[in-house]
Amino acid sequence: MPLLEVKNLTxxxxxxxxxxxxxxxxxxGQLYGLIGPNGAGKxxxxxxxxxxxxxxxxxxxxxxxxxxxLKTIEINKAGIARTFQNIRLFKExxxxxxxxxxxxxxxxxxxxxxxxxxxxxxxxxxxxxxxAMELLKVFxxxxxxxxxxxNLPYGKQRKLEIARALATEPKLLLLDEPAAGMNPNETxxxxxxxxxxxxxxxxxxxxxxxDMKLVSGICEALTVLNFGRILTQGKTxxxxxxxxxxxxxxxx
Amino acid sequence: MDKTNSKFxxxxxxxxxxxxxxxxxxxxxxxxLLLAGGHMSSLMEGLLVPLCIYVILAVSLNxxxxxxxxxxxxxxxxxxxGAFSGAFFSKCTQGSMPDMLRFLLALIIGAVVAGxxxxxxxxxVLRLKGDYLAIVTLAFGEIIKNLVNVLYIGRDxxxxxxxxxxxxxxxxxxxxxxxxxxxQGITGTPHDSSFTIGVLLILLALFIILNLIHSRxxxxxxxxxxxxxxxxxxxxxxxxxxxxxxxxxxxIAGVGGVLYAHNLSTLTAQPKNxxxxxxxxxxxxxxxxxxxxxxxxxxxxxxxxxxPELLRGLSDYRMLIYAVVLIAMMLLNWxxxxxxWKERFRETYFSGRKTGKxxxxxxxxxxxxxx
Numbered sequence: 001m002p003l004l005e006v007k008n009l010t011x012x013x014x015x016x017x018x019x020x021x022x023x024x025x026x027x028x029g030q031l032y033g034l035i036g037p038n039g040a041g042k043x044x045x046x047x048x049x050x051x052x053x054x055x056x057x058x059x060x061x062x063x064x065x066x067x068x069x070l071k072t073i074e075i076n077k078a079g080i081a082r083t084f085q086n087i088r089l090f091k092e093x094x095x096x097x098x099x100x101x102x103x104x105x106x107x108x109x110x111x112x113x114x115x116x117x118x119x120x121x122x123x124x125x126x127x128x129x130x131x132a133m134e135l136l137k138v139f140x141x142x143x144x145x146x147x148x149x150x151n152l153p154y155g156k157q158r159k160l161e162i163a164r165a166l167a168t169e170p171k172l173l174l175l176d177e178p179a180a181g182m183n184p185n186e187t188x189x190x191x192x193x194x195x196x197x198x199x200x201x202x203x204x205x206x207x208x209x210x211d212m213k214l215v216s217g218i219c220e221a222l223t224v225l226n227f228g229r230i231l232t233q234g235k236t237x238x239x240x241x242x243x244x245x246x247x248x249x250x251x252x
Numbered sequence: 253m254d255k256t257n258s259k260f261x262x263x264x265x266x267x268x269x270x271x272x273x274x275x276x277x278x279x280x281x282x283x284x285l286l287l288a289g290g291h292m293s294s295l296m297e298g299l300l301v302p303l304c305i306y307v308i309l310a311v312s313l314n315x316x317x318x319x320x321x322x323x324x325x326x327x328x329x330x331x332x333x334g335a336f337s338g339a340f341f342s343k344c345t346q347g348s349m350p351d352m353l354r355f356l357l358a359l360i361i362g363a364v365v366a367g368x369x370x371x372x373x374x375x376x377v378l379r380l381k382g383d384y385l386a387i388v389t390l391a392f393g394e395i396i397k398n399l400v401n402v403l404y405i406g407r408d409x410x411x412x413x414x415x416x417x418x419x420x421x422x423x424x425x426x427x428x429x430x431x432x433x434x435x436q437g438i439t440g441t442p443h444d445s446s447f448t449i450g451v452l453l454i455l456l457a458l459f460i461i462l463n464l465i466h467s468r469x470x471x472x473x474x475x476x477x478x479x480x481x482x483x484x485x486x487x488x489x490x491x492x493x494x495x496x497x498x499x500x501x502x503x504i505a506g507v508g509g510v511l512y513a514h515n516l517s518t519l520t521a522q523p524k525n526x527x528x529x530x531x532x533x534x535x536x537x538x539x540x541x542x543x544x545x546x547x548x549x550x551x552x553x554x555x556x557x558x559x560p561e562l563l564r565g566l567s568d569y570r571m572l573i574y575a576v577v578l579i580a581m582m583l584l585n586w587x588x589x590x591x592x593w594k595e596r597f598r599e600t601y602f603s604g605r606k607t608g609k610x611x612x613x614x615x616x617x618x619x620x621x622x623x
Contacts, residue, residue, distance in 0.1 A: 050485060076487035088482035090475045092544075101475040102486045104468060111496070114467030115460055121467065128468075146264075168486050 001064070003028040003204050004172055009048060009058035018044045020228045022058070026172070031198060032206045033219030033236070037248055040225040042208045043085060046174050050082050051075040063171055077105065079171035083161040083178065085208075091150035095141055098149050098160055099132040102167025107131070135163045138200065139193065155186045159193065166201060173197070175207040179214050187211055191218050216240060224248065269462045272547045273455060279554070280451045295561065301515045303557050304450025305508045308457050310537035310549040312504035315461050317535070318544030319470065320497040321477030322378070323386040326393030327505055328530035329373075330366045332521055334506025336400055336432070338362030339441045339513035343431050344407070346442060355444040359453070359510050366506020369396070370499035378494045390528050400521040405432040437520035438513070445515040453511060454550075457504050461546060464500065473497045540582060555581075 002025040009022040019041045026032045034042050047053045049060060051072040060068045067078050081102075090098050109124045136142040139159040144152060149160060158178060165173060178194070179187045191214055197203050209215050215222065215236070222239040224231040226248045232239055239245060283300065286292045309331060316324045338358040345354055373392050380388055404415040408428030415421045419430050432438055464470045472493045475483040484490055513519045523529060537556060541548030559577060563570045584590050 052481075072484045073487045073489055076485060082485055084482065084485075088479045088485075090478035090482065092478050093471065093474055097471055097474075100468075101471050101483070101488065104472055105487045107468070109468060111464070111467075111469050114469055115463045117463060124468075164482075164486060 002026055003030075003063055004049075004206070005059075005061040006049070007059045009045070009060065010056050011044065011048060011053055012056055016228075018228050019048065019055075019225075022225075022228075022230060024223060024233075026204060026206060028171075028204055029198065029202065030204055031194070031218050031220050032204075033215045033222045034206060034208045034225065035210070035215055035222060036225035036231070041228040042225055043176060044228075045225070046082060046176055046208065049075075049174065050080055076168055076170070079169075080174060081165035081168045081170035081172075082174035083158070083165055083176055085176040085180065087154075087157050087161055089149040089157055089160060089164075091148065093149060094145065095136065095147050095149055095152065095160055096129070096132050096145040098164050099135055099167050100128050102164040103128050103131060106167075106169060132167065135167055138196070139163045155182060155189075158182070158190070162193070162197070166197065166203075170203075172204045172206065175205060175209075177208050177210065179209060179211045184213075187214055190214070194218055212240070265466050268547075269458075269466075272458060272462065272550070275547065276451065276454055276458065276550065280447075283447065295564075299557065299561060300447040301445050301450050301511065303554060304447065304454055305512050305515075306534070306537065306553040306557050307454050307550050308450075308508040308511070309505055309534045310541065310553040311454070311457050311461060311546055312501045312508065313534050314538045314541075314544065314546055314549045315464075315497055315501040315504070317538050318542075318546075319465055319477065320473055320494060320501075322494075322498075323382065323535075324389040324498075324501075325386050325528060325531045325535065326373070326389035326391075326396075327501075327534050328526045328528065329389075329393030329396035330370060330502040330505040331509035331512065331530070332393075332396050332400060332526035333369045334362035334366040334503075334509030335513040335519060335526070336403075336438065336509075336521070337365035337506070338510030339438045339519050340405070340432060342442055342444070342514065343438055343440065346440075351442065351444060354442070355449075355514060358444075358514065359507055362506040362510035362513075363503040364506075366509065367499045367503030369506075370502025371495055374495045374498040374502075378491070378498060390531070393526075393528060393531055397521045397523070397526045400437075400526075401435045403432055404430065404434050406430045435520065437518060439518045441513055441517060441519055443514060443517065445511050450511055453507055457507065458546065460500070460504065465546075469493065469496060536578070540578070540585065542585070 004024065004026040006022060006024040009019055010017065011019050022045060034045060036042055044053065048055050051070050051074070054069050058068065059066065062078055062080060065078060067075055070078065090101060093101070107124050107128045109120045112118070113120045133142055133145065136145055139162065141156060141160060141163065144156065149157065152160060162173075162175070162178070175194070179190055182190060194205060195218060198205060207219070219236050221234065222236050223233045224239060224245050231244055231248055232242050283292070287297070309327060313324065313327045316322055316327075338361055341361045342354055342358045373389070377385055377388050377392065402416050404417070404419050404422055406413045406419065406422040406424045406428050408425040410425065413422040413424060419433055422428070422430065424430070465474070472483070472488045473496070475488055476490055476493055480490060512525070537553040538549050540556065541550070541552030556578070560570060560574055563573050566573055
């Protein structure tokens with residue numbers, strides 16, 4: 001029984017079929033890669049999976065539940081969290097608060113309790129602080145907890161985005177080009193972090209990436225997109241040796 | 253045990269909030285001392301309640317502009333709604349209950365009605381962004397003011413009568429009384445407002461807004477401001493929190509309106525008091541004090557209200573000087589060079605007291621952070 005099952009997913013913008021007859025099946029605990037040349041429709045697939053766009057056709061099932069056409073916040077509640085290609089942090093909030101926003105739906109108290117500082121406020125805030133610090137420690141960000149997110153160095157901003165996504169307690173984590181703009185050292189560190197996240201949180205990960213070292217290093221299976229269509233799909237080693245894929249990336 | 257412990261540690265934000273309350277209380281005591289010693293001109297004395305009103309409005313608008321991050325130019329409209337609903341209630345119930353209780357109820361009614369208007373107007377308006385939202389709130393503010401100007405309400409032994417035409421079409425019996433008389437507004441509102449009540453309301457407004465900001469809901473609101481798409485992706489209900497911030501802001505502006513109405517014997521809706529001039533003046537306080545900086549709003553509102561009075565001696569040049577001072581203050585406070593200079597000043601003179609790096613990282617003012 002796969003965790004994520006996508007069938008016949010299609011969306012057009014005007015006359016352009018950005019994603020055409022896309023299908024995907026990810027098992028629980030898998031590290032799955034989505035690759036392809038620029039403009040192939042990878043981020044569009046992410047946007048379809050997270051409800052930013054509604055598909056024209058197709059069915060998306062997460063953990064046996066149909067989530068096709070749901071709103072972004074409902075999909076997040078159903079168990080998909082994501083990061084973004086161009087980092088989207090809450091820049092004027094502290095690093096700690098960024099994670100606490102991720103914890104929002106799991107640690108509730110009412111507005112009234114918040115304004116009048118009733119005992120429940122202190123109790124839940126304490127829980128949130130502890131949980132957020134735990135998550136920050138995993139990503140080695142706990143020393144910067146009180147910094148503004150905007151003041152973090154680039155690599156740490158990427159990590160904070162992953163921490164925030166994990167705070168929503170997802171079943172499936174989508175990472176959109178997590179290694180973009182990183183040097184080889186940082187990429188190596190990121191690979192360790194992703195592996196660690198999978199072990200520690202028992203997480204299933206779907207990631208978009210251009211860095212072949214990262215893809216071949218951590219992904220167990222791949223789907224290659226080209227012009228909105230699936231070029232090939234399968235185990236990482238097989239896919240990367242497919243002449244079709246090499247042509248798509250390097251040209252004839 | 254746990255609670256007292258966390259209270260004793262006093263986080264940075266708690267400390268900053270306490271300082272804000274303290275500033276208001278010290279200012280209040282200073283004024284009381286001046287009044288007791290007879291050192292205050294009657295003109296200045298007359299300015300005390302308006303001062304409280306402007307502070308309340310500035311603080312409440314900062315919730316929309318600084319915390320929610322949406323530019324609203326219709327804030328005077330919500331003040332107008334609060335003023336008229338509160339004054340209408342006071343006029344209806346005059347003599348039937350103790351003054352303080354009636355005023356308290358008037359304040360609550362003003363807040364609730366303005367808050368409801370905030371929700372009603374917020375639902376369509378908050379679908380827009382930036383400049384478009386600003387223009388539409390401006391239009392709604394003007395609509396409210398103009399509707400109030402053609403509203404006639406009377407009361408006789410049969411009950412209430414409404415009209416949008418004139419007072420004659422109310423068809424009141426002989427024992428009837430016109431309560432709201434169109435452009436002539438409401439006359440004979442009891443004079444319940446005082447400086448003390450005004451300051452108490454400022455403290456209440458601060459309490460609500462500062463506690464809201466530093467709670468789960470406030471974080472969600474600021475997350476939407478900083479990045480709507482990311483907020484949505486972590487499961488924040490955008491519409492709910494936008495409406496929450498907008499309506500709480502409107503409700504507190506309504507309280508300011510009730511205070512305003514009960515400081516005058518005649519309440520009319522004119523461009524001067526409830527038009528967009530007023531909305532923009534409040535926005536000036538917010539921008540000058542620092543968008544998102546609640547304490548700054550208070551200081552800016554007080555300074556800019558007192559300034560024209562302090563410059564009274566210059567007669568005709570008064571407003572010219574006011575404008576020049578406004579420009580100078582804006583440049584001194586918010587030009588990048590001035591901010592840089594201030595930071596260097598802080599580092600040179602206060603660096604011994606606190607640790608260097610993390611402090612400056614947080615203090616670096618981009619104008620949006622919550623202090």
